[in-house]
Amino acid sequence: MDNEEPLEPETEDEPKTEPAAQDSDKALYCEAEASVAAEKEKSGWESSETDLEIEDTEKLFTTGQRELYLEACKLVGVVPVSYFIRNMEESYVNLNHHGLGPTGTRAIAIALVSNTSIVTLELADNHITEEGALSLVEMLQENSFLQDLNISDNELGFKGASTISEFLQRNTSSLLNLQLSGNNFRDESAELLCQALSANYRIKMLDLSHNEFSDKGGEHVGQMLALNIGLQSLDLSWNHFHIRGAVALCNGLRANVTLQKLDLSMNGFGNEGATALGEVLRLNNSLVYLDVSSNDISNEGAAKISKGLEINESLKVLRLYLNPLSMDGAMSLILSIKRNTKSKMEEIDISNVLVSEQFTKTLDGVCAIHPQLDVTYKAVQGFSAKKMALLWTNPMKLIQSYADQHQITVADFFKSLNPKGTMTMSVGDFRKAMIQQDKVPMSRYQVRELIKKLDEKTGMVNFSFLKKVKP
Template sequence: MEEDEPLEAETTDEAESAPAPQDSDETLYCEAEAPLTVEKEKPVWESSETDLEIEDSEKYFTTGQTELYLEACKLVGVVPVSYFIRNMEETYMNLSHHGLGPKGTKAIAIALVSNTSIICLELEDNCMMEEGVTSLVQMLTENYYIQELNISENNLGLEGARVITDFLQKDVSALWNLQLSGNNFKEEAAALLCQALSSNYRIKKLDLSHNQFSDKGGEQMGQMLALNIGLQVLDLSWNEIHTRGTVALCNGLRANVTLRILDLSMNGFGNEGAQALGEVIRLNSSLIYIDVSSNDISNDGASKISRGLEFNETLSVLKLFLNPLSMEGAVFLILAIKKNPKSRMEELDISNVQVSEQFVRTLDGVYAIHPQLDVIYKSVQGLSAKKTAYLWTNPMKLIQSYADQQKITILDFFKTLSPSGAVKMSVGQFRKMMLQQNKVPMNRHQIRELVKKLDEKSTGMVNLSSLKT
């Protein structure tokens, strides 16, 4: 990826906190009858089942966080989740797979209205349904601290999509990262969500994978992307968006100026979709990462994509894994990058394609022009086992051996390679630096292993600070 972070500067202040482990003996919610509550006047879209106020308003302001949650559990008739109580003051809260149900979700939402610690909230696979998500969005209109929300795999369906749409149209929360994967959203849900996203510019990262948008949903997404100026990351993988939907989506991408990361893998849009994508790559100047793995793209489709690569000056990662490509299609792609002196490509994933030694020699010529590039292929035909073993010699052991000889640390070794002594840089910069140094000569296979170790979260940035010891 390019030198800066995958997201724009306005998202870099998000808290980075490691997920806390879940207890294996975590108690599940109990679907007991909730005690009767006093009816209060509420907006039309609220009901008595989703009202987040507790009976005694004074208690709401005087009760501590734990006591408030326990009172909420008593109110709705569920067993409290001990993990939630223990971690209420952390920035990261993972309640995925806890069996909360709609009532348990409501109790959590009541407690979170006044919580100022939690920034990232994981609620995947809790069967919260429409009632639960209604409680959550009510809470989010009051809580301006939660920035990331995962409510994937909650069977929200069309009615849940309506609740989320109403919330997004109000545009009143601090939320910028929303994960909605696997919620049984179909064409009608896609239309609603796209209507809201056409005018909501707060959401920067959106996961809608593993739904059933189909071609109609792809068309809706295309119309939304032509208008949206907020989204930077969009995951539409596993959505049955075929040729017609992909072409329409790509038409919308031509006008989009903010989207940087797009995942369209596992949709099966074929060579016609690849042709539309190639045109996007030629014209678009914001996309840096595109994943179109497993989309039935053959050599013909690769040739269409390659025409875009000849002109693109921003794309750094292109994943074409699990497409029916042969070495012929791979040659189209690498020669297109070679022809483009302004290409910023850092990774081309064709890892199911077996290549020849002649291809490797051609690729070396591409590398001479673009040393930051790494082309990931399956294997080289006829390569001896001995040579293969040499290619995969542990690179960290080689560096450690050199560092021991010089009586320096591994971190010191890397610092000596960077003119500025930087410990954080893009994957492309790191790859180029390692290839050009001669203290510990390495091949690209070994450098790839180093990148995996130093960029574990696949951010596109290598962070050497983890090597302090």
């Protein structure tokens, strides 16, 4: 068998061989460790049933780690995952869609107890259920290196939420980022999770999208946000929050001082929820990113949000895509930025709105005051295809032409825009520098295209890769 050929597909769980549950956290791995010690002199598990053939394994990972996982697989009765074995010493491991089930997850958890390499672990869509969640929680009590865990789409349900909530209440893990999207969590799960998160200060990023939280769940989330002092990013998109849940959630945001990124898209806030959000934006000084796309917010709601934007000094990104806005609502948004001299707004997404040429002229005036601002809309009424083509002339070609004329590299051109002289800049600073520089005049459309090419999806643009391009 070729060494690069993957193993046979992982088998389904085999309940008949699964050991009984243990009370102690250490029970997760002590049996496997004992088995490793007993067979330390053996050459490893070479059963034909596993079809496991690995070349020069000692160069890839420590024998102890490999043996521990193989013995754990033998103990619980599953076929080892070849990808996991090959990547046990990497910092990022992606086991999404591997069909692990709760038993396969238990074997992985046993191996991870003493693993010091893996920082990010993806386990989405593995049908791990609440049983697999328990194995992972037991492992997390011992592992102090794992920081990012994705267990989305795993049918955890209420029992899984209960297990995770008890874990979060302990505040003892190194985990910072937890993704729990699409796990059939309802309001009773929201209550447990929010009770735990009210006192948890370790989790920084939490994804609860694609669950089934209703207005009652929104009330629990609002109470949690009023007390939590750790969360920096929260994704609640694709739930079922309506007016009551939106108002309760916003009441919690009034008191929150740590949350920076909030995704509430694909819910049902309506204009009443938008009114509550507008009040929050007048008071909150921590939110940097807010997504309320597809929330049935009309011009009336946009006007309420605009009232908050006239005062807010922290928000940089506002997404209102797929809301029933017209040009009037769009105009109220950009005029609110114009009135706020301390606004830090960098991006407004209203990309389903058709605007007029008068709107673009008004926007030009706003951008003269706030050159870091970019507003994405659908199109401009009356603009010909030829005129639009001129606006979208390839910006990199223009910069390359300037660089050739002045015998410099494209990287040198970008570097000259940065006061710090480094090869990275925040998106807002880069947009501002590009609009204000006069070496290669560009439209907002062209600058937006440049950012798409250079943005690392982290709010930073990086042009270091251009250093190799010679004049």
